[in-house]
Amino acid sequence: xxxxxxxxAALSLAAALLAAGDRKSAARTLSALADIASTHGVxxxxxxxxxxxxxAGIAEDGDNAPSPAMxxxxxxxxxxxxxxxxGLTNAxxxxxxxxxxxxxSVHVSAILSKIGAGNRAEAAALFAAAHGGSLG
Numbered sequence: 001x002x003x004x005x006x007x008x009a010a011l012s013l014a015a016a017l018l019a020a021g022d023r024k025s026a027a028r029t030l031s032a033l034a035d036i037a038s039t040h041g042v043x044x045x046x047x048x049x050x051x052x053x054x055x056a057g058i059a060e061d062g063d064n065a066p067s068p069a070m071x072x073x074x075x076x077x078x079x080x081x082x083x084x085x086x087g088l089t090n091a092x093x094x095x096x097x098x099x100x101x102x103x104x105s106v107h108v109s110a111i112l113s114k115i116g117a118g119n120r121a122e123a124a125a126l127f128a129a130a131h132g133g134s135l136g
Contacts, residue, residue, distance in 0.1 A: 038116070
């Protein structure tokens with residue numbers, strides 16, 4: 001079974017455990033999922049697990065700490081992500097950073113994979129969330 005499906009099933013299980021009142025089992029499931037999801041290449045699911053745990057009151061709100069997925073980006077990838085969040089195209093990113101559009105595209109693909117985003121818009125939203133909602 002693909003890791004994404006398995007991790008989504010674990011997230012659904014945790015939500016069901018919370019609904020059934022089994023907070024201890026839900027906390028274990030969510031904690032494990034938050035820790036392991038980024039290694040499966042589905043960092044976003046780990047983020048959702050953390051948010052569910054926080055909203056259920058079984059974990060501290062760690063929004064002030066940088067996400068492990070964002071920390072895994074190189075400094076160049078962080079630059080590119082900031083420009084993606086501004087809405088720039090690969091050609092515009094290339095011109096701004098003095099790289100080819102193809103190199104910008106390779107960076108964007110790596111970023112999407114590392115942070116578990118499905119597209120540029122989701123990557124921009126994750127960037128904004130990691131920076132307190134601001135894009136600058």
